[in-house]
Amino acid sequence: MYRYDAFDQTLVDERVEQFRDQVARRLSGALSEDQFRPLRLLNGLYLQLHAYMLRVAIPYGTLSSRQLRTLAHIARTFDRGYGHFTTRQNIQFNWVRLDQAADILAALASVEMHAIQTSGNTIRNVTADHLAGVAADEIEDPRIYAEIIRQWSTLHPEFSFLPRKFKIAVTGAARDRTALKVHDIGIQVVRDAAGEAGFSVLVGGGQGRTPMIGHVIRPFLPKADLLAYLEAILRVYNEFGRRDNLYKARIKILVQTLGPAAFTAMVEEQWQALRGPALALPDEELARIAAHFAPPTYARLPAASAALAAARAEPVFERWCRHNLLPHKQPGYAIATISLKPEGGVPGDATAAQLEALADLAERWSLDEVRVSHEQNLVLPHVRQDDVPALWRELRAHGLATPNAGLITDIIACPGLDYCNLANARSIPIAQQIQRRFANRERQEEIGAIKIKISGCINACGHHHVGHIGILGVDKKGAEFYQITLGGDGSERAALGEITGRAFAAAEVVDAIDTIIDTYLGARRHGEAFIDTYRRVGMVPFKEALYGAH
Amino acid sequence: MALIREGAIVPDTWQNIADDQELDCTQRAIITLARWQSAGDDLRTTNRALGIRLRGDQHPAAIVADLGRFDLVALEFAKFTDGRAFSHARTLRERYGFTGELRAVGEVLRDQLLFMLRCGFDSFEVADSSAATFAATTPKISVFYQATGDGRVPVRALRNTRA
Structure with a gap:
């Protein structure tokens, strides 16, 4: 695991005190809420429906026991005894008080953690394959590069007021477990023809209102150029991304508007100007960071126990x-x-x-x-x-042995209208209804591998666009309705789901899911997973089952 | 408005000249890009001190060929959340080699001072009411991961010298 050195530690400690001062100025009235909002967002503090919510970064998803205990301590002392893990390797505390926020950040800093840039129009917490370092299909541990990106992006003076939020994911494996292709930037470790490891760089993917699959703008980037290339992409985005319309401000819209070729040309031109000793990653620095992620000392054991x-x-x-x-x-x-x-x-x-x-x-x-x-x-x-x-x-x-990883009850859901002030509809109760309907373990096994993902609004925090079955909460004249999509996929075979048809009332959703599953079970060939059946038979049989032949 | 340089309120020797305002040759004038682009040779070739003010949607590439003509470039933050001027400042300093005064104007707040300094700004136009606190603001962060052109030593260089 990466351990902070004195520089890393000083930065997070100073950041806590800076934020303590900003909170004091807000509480005294010296800062207006408008002026305070971007400052608190840079430290992960949102004002939600019922209370402040603090989003804590878990860079590349790796935690030590000591860090986990501190998260437990925060949940118990400053929240209502629990925390919520998000789809971006963060943990959220939903019942935080403003006057205690700096104390929470101090507790985090004491175990080499922070909430820097977990919100706001900045480069967000960098995510990576959760099987980094242990998966057999990996070229290199992506956390080495994720940590390098974490440091480079932390309090970046040029990129702290971007047109919109910016999400980077890194994987070192062929199988994608990071939803790489729906990130603003996706970095994949690849080998060139000579066997040298470098990066494939993908830009302009995203979910939200306008979901898009990203474009590979550079199939092979030498390792030393990682930061110069990222800085070039971010500069082009910061200068030319739209700022007049919140819904068109993500980099995917810029890439789409310019076209991937023209966008790439601008990035490459900027990159040539930025390449140089200041941003080049020397081998010693790569080795220093990589040493932190060296494999642990394993016992020599027989292959099977x-x-x-x-x-x-x-x-x-x-x-x-x-x-x-x-x-x-x-x-x-x-x-x-x-x-x-x-x-x-x-x-x-x-x-x-x-x-x-x-x-x-x-x-x-x-x-x-x-x-x-x-x-x-x-x-x-x-x-x-x-x-x-x-x-x-x-x-x-401890109630932690639910045997459902990858099955129909292993549902991704955003906090939805139960907590979030952006949501149109609740997500959690829908997830719970589906879990109850399919509670029978034999039935879950019979259905097999499937990913259901639920978002309470079009911002798509629940990744519904890339769910094999996606459920999106919409507001229809004050009532909660749910649009269903099929065929989405967040893996290396990334695809965006197709809408089945008219939305379903809250009380109809579970029956609709049941109908979709029955249709799949009737249509599948031996051993075929839901997504493969859907790819083979398409939308029509599902549509007919859901809405009738007409 | 007040002007801050190196942590002090200083007299502003420059004047913003609107496009419909006469230029007189004794002024140290900050003009708009539109005025510069329509200016005749008299403005381009005289020796008078000249500054230019760019909005966020006006890329410094528009003046790169004439950069030697300007003693001052003022970059405007229409809102403090509009971060284009950060990129424009670094481009002017680090790519185009501009060494004159780089002034932050518009919604310039003390919480962004360190970012502005790191991107190459060296003067700050702020409201009179906030000038004293702005001038007294000292950076709260002393660790820098990024190598920008402002001369602050980034962490990686410090790690190397220590090792």
């Missing part, structure tokens, strides 16, 4: 293993997904007690490391297969 195999005779445990365990690149280890989607729960929520329990389990059984996935689950990345049965028993005792 006899103890685990024996324990899997127990059907309940076996079911959890089947869905929540992933192969690790190190022999004898496994990756465990901790589902935060229990039936009837709030997707992504965890209580202070659960966070503390997980901190203990990670310390004991996962080399002190926890990951946060963009699917609002947690991951213990380094579990010895021999230890999995004992781990599972502990997880179960």
